[in-house]
Amino acid sequence: MLSVTHLRKTYGSGGQAVEAIRDLTLTVGKGEFVCIVGPSGAGKTTLLKCLCGLLAPSDGTVTLDGEPVTGPPKAMASVFQDYSRSLMPWFSVERNVGLPLRNKHRSAADRAKRIEGALAAVGLESFGSRYPWELSGGMQQRVAIARGLAYEPEILLLDEPFASVDAQTRADLEDLILRVREATGVTMLLVTHDIDEAVYLADRVVVMSARPSVVVETVAVDLPRPRDQVATKSLARFAELRAHVLRLIRNTADQPAPAAPAAVTGAAHED
Amino acid sequence: MKRISLRLALPALLLLLWWTTSARSTSPFYPPLSEVLVSFRETWLFARFGSDVVPSLVRLLAGLLIASVVGVALGVALGRSAPLARAMNPAVQFCRSVPGTALIPVSVVLLGIGDGAKIGVIAFVCAFPVLLNTVDAVRGIDPQLEDVARSYRLTRAQRLSSVLLPAAAPQIFAGVRTALGMAFIMMVVTELYAATDGVGFVTVSARNSFDVPGMWAGTVLLGLLGVSLTALFLALQRRVLRWHIGMTERN
Numbered sequence: 001m002l003s004v005t006h007l008r009k010t011y012g013s014g015g016q017a018v019e020a021i022r023d024l025t026l027t028v029g030k031g032e033f034v035c036i037v038g039p040s041g042a043g044k045t046t047l048l049k050c051l052c053g054l055l056a057p058s059d060g061t062v063t064l065d066g067e068p069v070t071g072p073p074k075a076m077a078s079v080f081q082d083y084s085r086s087l088m089p090w091f092s093v094e095r096n097v098g099l100p101l102r103n104k105h106r107s108a109a110d111r112a113k114r115i116e117g118a119l120a121a122v123g124l125e126s127f128g129s130r131y132p133w134e135l136s137g138g139m140q141q142r143v144a145i146a147r148g149l150a151y152e153p154e155i156l157l158l159d160e161p162f163a164s165v166d167a168q169t170r171a172d173l174e175d176l177i178l179r180v181r182e183a184t185g186v187t188m189l190l191v192t193h194d195i196d197e198a199v200y201l202a203d204r205v206v207v208m209s210a211r212p213s214v215v216v217e218t219v220a221v222d223l224p225r226p227r228d229q230v231a232t233k234s235l236a237r238f239a240e241l242r243a244h245v246l247r248l249i250r251n252t253a254d255q256p257a258p259a260a261p262a263a264v265t266g267a268a269h270e271d
Numbered sequence: 272m273k274r275i276s277l278r279l280a281l282p283a284l285l286l287l288l289w290w291t292t293s294a295r296s297t298s299p300f301y302p303p304l305s306e307v308l309v310s311f312r313e314t315w316l317f318a319r320f321g322s323d324v325v326p327s328l329v330r331l332l333a334g335l336l337i338a339s340v341v342g343v344a345l346g347v348a349l350g351r352s353a354p355l356a357r358a359m360n361p362a363v364q365f366c367r368s369v370p371g372t373a374l375i376p377v378s379v380v381l382l383g384i385g386d387g388a389k390i391g392v393i394a395f396v397c398a399f400p401v402l403l404n405t406v407d408a409v410r411g412i413d414p415q416l417e418d419v420a421r422s423y424r425l426t427r428a429q430r431l432s433s434v435l436l437p438a439a440a441p442q443i444f445a446g447v448r449t450a451l452g453m454a455f456i457m458m459v460v461t462e463l464y465a466a467t468d469g470v471g472f473v474t475v476s477a478r479n480s481f482d483v484p485g486m487w488a489g490t491v492l493l494g495l496l497g498v499s500l501t502a503l504f505l506a507l508q509r510r511v512l513r514w515h516i517g518m519t520e521r522n
Contacts, residue, residue, distance in 0.1 A: 052422050072422045085415040090437040090514045099433055100423035133518045151423065 002028040002051065002155055002189065007060035009046050020046045022212035024060075028155065033181060033188045035198035038208030039249050044191045045081075047213070048159045051189070052078050064155070074104075077148035081160040083140040087132040087147075093119070094128040097147045104151070118150035119143075121180055138169035142176065149180060155187040162197065171229050174201060178227060195249065199241045200227060207245055209252035216248050302484045311488035319473060327469040328496075330386055331458040334393025338454070339447050342398045346405025346443075347435065356406065363402070371396035371457050375464050389461040396457050397450035404446030408439035441515045444508050451504055455497050470496070 009021040020043035028034045038044050049055040051062055053072040062069040064076065077100075080086040087096050094115050101111045119125050122142040132140050141161060148156050158177075162170040174197060181188055192198050198205045199221055207216040221241060223232055232238055290304045315324065349356040349363075374392050382388035412435065420430045436443075462471030474489025509516065 049418075054418055054421060072424050074424065076422075078419075078422045080415060080419065082415060085413050086419050088416070088434065088437065089518050090440070091433070099429075100425065102429065103424060103426065131514055131517065133514075133521055147423075 001030055001065060002187070003061075003063045004051065005061050005063075007047070007050060007062065008058045009043065009050055009055065010058045019212035021050070021057075022214050024208070024213060024215055026206050026215060026218070028187060028189050030154070031185050031187055033190070033201060033203045034206060035202035035204075036189070036191045036206045036208060037193065037195055037198040037245060037249065038213065039210045039252065040193055042208045042210050043213045044193070044208065045159055047208075048078070048157055048189075048191055052076055052157050075154040077151040077153035077156050079141070079144050079148050079156065079158040079161045081163055083132075083137065083144050083164065086144055087140060089131065089133050092129050092131055093124065093135070093143050096132060096143060097128075097150050100147065100151050114150045114152070115146075118146040121149055121183065122146045122176060136169075138165045138173060141165060141173060145173075145177070145180070149184065149186070153186060155189060158188065158190040160192055161190065163192075163194075170197075175229065177201065182226070195242055195245050196233070199223075199238060199245060200229075200232060205241075205245055207248045207252075216252050219245055219248075299481075300483055302487065306484040307487040307491065310482070310484035311491060314473065314485060314488055315492050323468050323470055323473050324492075324496075326386070327458055327462065327471070330389050330461070330469070331393060331454050331500075333386075334390045334457070335397055335447070335450060335454045337390065337394035338397035338450055339401050339443075341394070342401025342446065342450075343405050343436075343439075343443060345398075346402045347409055347431070347439075349402070350406040350409025350439075363399070366395075367399045367403075371453065372460055375461060379465050384465040384467070389458075389466070392461055393454050393457045397454045400449040400453065401443065401446040404442045404449075405439055408442035409435060411442075412438045441512055444512060448501075448504060448508070451500060455500065459493060 004024055004026050007021055007024040008019075011018045011020060024047065026034075026036075036044060036047065046055065050057045051069070053062075053069045053076075056070075064073050067073070088099070091099065097115045097118055098111050101114060105111050105114065115128070116125065119128055122145050124139060124142055124146060127135065127139065127143075132143055135143070141164075145161070161177075162173050165173065177188065177190075178201065180186070188201075190198075190201060202221050205219040205221060207219065208214070209216050219241060223235065223237060223241070286304075293301055293303045293307075294305070296303060349359060371392065374395060378388040378392045382391055416434055416438065417430075420434045425433065458469070459471040459474075462469035463475050466472040470489060470492055474486055474493070477483075477485030477489060
């Protein structure tokens with residue numbers, strides 16, 4: 001279980017300090033799919049970096065299965081937003097997926113098995129010897145997902161993973177993630193600014209305010225599974241949840257968070 | 272076929288020009304090309320190949336190798352650490368500004384006229400283009416790649432070998448290519464000043480003994496060596512940077 005308690009993150013110091021995150025508390029249970037959604041400029045990426053141990057919070061704690069997160073934990077894997085900058089262009093797809101495994105599995109056969117399994121899970125079993133830049137954007141992001149899966153994490157963090165692909169690919173990747181989660185039971189924490197995506201994927205949607213971020217509301221998504229791009233999105237309940245989350249975000253984006261007027265200007269910039 | 276003939280057209284024309292203008296030359300300093308070629312065959316194919324060409328090339332490659340290793344190692348360190356870069360910058364700029372040829376007298380006094388002094392001078396001069404390109408490349412590495420490396424808990428050695436060096440490789444190769452040209456110049460220059468063997472030594476000795484065709488032959492050989500070394504280097508670069516070439520062509 002991932003647990004975040006009163007997380008605060010401020011960049012810089014003195015008069016130039018920017019308060020990205022004011023106070024966030026949330027938990028992600030084992031096997032759960034949680035989406036964090038917030039307006040553009042909410043400290044979403046900052047939050048994920050704090051969660052995966054790349055950034056130290058200014059205050060508050062992050063724990064994974066009771067252990068405080070002070071650096072990247074072994075049981076966590078990340079999929080980054082910009083696939084073209086997160087894969088190593090000098091390595092083949094296989095080597096990209098296998099690179100993080102060297103410290104986990106000594107035997108090359110073990111690694112090969114996991115690479116193969118992860119590539120099969122994202123439908124790229126025949127592309128192992130290609131270079132990432134020979135593939136389309138959606139396929140590259142699947143490689144990044146395969147890299148995360150091969151790492152066999154308990155929790156997969158995804159930072160706007162589908163923001164840089166076209167709409168059709170996006171829908172395909174959303175369904176891919178749902179299938180993977182169904183097959184592996186891995187806990188998912190996905191950050192997005194896309195409300196439809198958040199509601200479609202999640203068990204719970206955590207709505208963040210604009211900077212300095214706080215949790216506005218956590219919305220339980222009681223849509224039936226398995227989800228389907230057409231059927232699920234046609235449900236009246238989907239529309240209700242979507243409207244509810246949209247209203248929450250609209251309200252928080254319009255109103256500066258209390259007692260921090262200086263930070264509103266910062267909200268104009270995506271981090 | 273058409274491309275090859277296009278490439279060979281101008282060199283063939285220049286050779287023809289050289290041949291015809293020199294054929295009936297009476298100037299002792301501009302001997303007929305036929306004589307130069309005879310001298311070339313007698314000297315370099317392969318009488319003095321082992322005794323002079325090989326030592327020259329060994330010194331050049333040794334110097335270049337040392338320069339590349341030192342330049343990359345120091346470049347990675349300076350590229351990663353801003354305080355270290357600030358502390359070292361004045362010294363680097365000073366050493367870089369000293370003309371390589373001016374180092375030869377110093378090196379002879381300090382290290383003698385053996386291979387060590389020559390390799391030392393070549394390495395010293397060639398280290399700077401590699402160093403500066405490496406620093407630049409390391410500073411320019413995408414922070415997202417470093418986030419990936421850290422979040423997947425790659426060790427320092429893995430980050431160096433799998434992320435840092437490959438990412439910097441295209442610029443490092445550009446630096447080494449510049450260094451190769453400088454190494455070639457320094458190879459010849461070190462052999463002109465105080466030497467007992469080498470292509471440069473043989474060439475300048477020929478001039479000193481009024482063997483003008485021999486001097487021309489040595490110069491021709493140097494040109495051929497330069498072209499061959501560059502071609503070999505480019506072949507190596509195409510192999511190592513295949514991913515980069517492929518990626519650049521695609522975009």
